[in-house]
Amino acid sequence: MNLASVDSVYHSNSQPAVIPVPSDPSEPSVQLSIRNVTKVFTGKRDFFSKLSRKTTRDFTAIEEISLDIEPNTFVSIIGPSGCGKSTLLNMIAGLSEISSGEILLNNRPIQGPGPDRGMVFQNYALMPWMNVEENIRFAVETVYPKLSPKLMARSIKENIQLVGLVGAEKKHPHELSGGMRQRVGIARALAINPQILLMDEPFGALDALTRGFLQSEVERIWEQQRKTVIMITHSIEEALLLSDRIVMMTRGPAARVNEILEVPFPRPRDRETIDQHPAYHQLKAEMERHLFRETRAVEESRIR
């Protein structure tokens, strides 16, 4: 399947869907820039909460995170549970407000959610009353309301082909397996041709075998489109298979970026041969060391 044809669908539309990247020679091309971002969940201290003795304290989920993401890179964010990974992703998506700092997409600050960022949800978030095609159509129609029916149909068809769901177009989510549902989720996110794909533990709800299969599928799709991806994950192998860079976060509260690893393996990657690369085991060991240390600290802090 030809990627150029996907783009042509949108670009033949008179309305520009994608804001052109301003070419500033003085700055290296950074697509997404996270600058000193902090997230504080404000506690409840109002009169009613005091009355019912349900006051809560402010909670700093993440503190002063800075991160630059270049175009066409696959970035994984990995960290112990409760470290605010999903909070960070939700802030990039515009679903969660930024307490301080800013997130720039193509040098423009993010103000709320928008279709320049496509989101893949952990629990798929497909509409149960829409079939596969209708779920994708809803997204395309919302973002490109003026697209001609012919181009609309073509873009839906191409994205269904891309994720390998031909034949299941008329099925409703409850008739699909978890893996197939998440493929619809990916197709829906890609169908709006976003600049960045955000994935929040996309394989977290799948069994191990399906997860492995879907990881390979995402690798295959990524090789075709090379879109910027930010993926939240718990899995070290998953991060190593898919990412160009891995952002390791410290434990929360007030989580920070601990270290950023470059993953040098050549692409396209294959899950069976990737561990033969000389750097694989060293990287894996480094990540395990960090994550186990952080997780132990989280567990021990809960005991005390």
Next chain:
Amino acid sequence: MTISNPALVEAKKQDSESFWRSENAKAIGLFVISLALFLAFWELGANMKWFAKGMPTASKTLQELWWWSTHPFFDNGPNDLGIGWNLLISLRRVAIGYTLASIIAVPLGILIGISPVAYKAFNPYVQLLKPVSPLAWLPLGLYIFRDSELTGIFIILISSIWPTLTNTAFGVANVNPEYLDVSKTLGASRLRTVFKIIIPAALPNIVSGLRISMGISWLVIVAAEMLLGTGLGYFIWNEWNNLYIPNILVAIFIIGLVGLILDSLFAALEKFVAFGRKA
């Protein structure tokens, strides 16, 4: 070529036998036996004068049921009307009152459900009026409308509005937040989100509310008609004045049967809008 797989043959044999061992077959058997025992006890008890004086026998009641079912539409004035006519009169009142109630309750429920402030602000009204017995409205209805037909419809409306209203508001207020996140990340307008996401997502709740409301309408109409004239409720009241118990029992059976059919229709509708969700 014949396949002689002993395991397969055995499985087939078990399959035909299993019907009589299945839960459904057992349930049907139990139903038939219990019904026969009940009718026999009734027949015997009525003949032996175990029950209240003048209690009809089962056979007499079944005869009446047969007669009324085979002669549903005759009209010898309001006090001697075929049960089919009375049924249609009751259904018509329910249809009008219930439809009006639904036309008010569904949009209002959606509006209340969308806004958390409206939800909290209007909840006291709903909670206060919901437990009021439908018959308590009867004098008020008669006073306002001075007409038994309109009063009947008014009572159906005011008593069947609440389940639909509360269920709709609840469904709309509790739409899976992930669906709303999808809508937000796509940049969908508020109107599009309401019509394409919120209402379809709340539809199972709305239909459950409509189902409960329909059940209540059917309960209320019989009671209201006893005081209003014509309809199944009046039929029962009339037979009470005639002191002819078999016809009362016939009417009870028919009311139950119609209620069952109405409920089944809504159960089917619930299934139709569920798409694998548990309602």
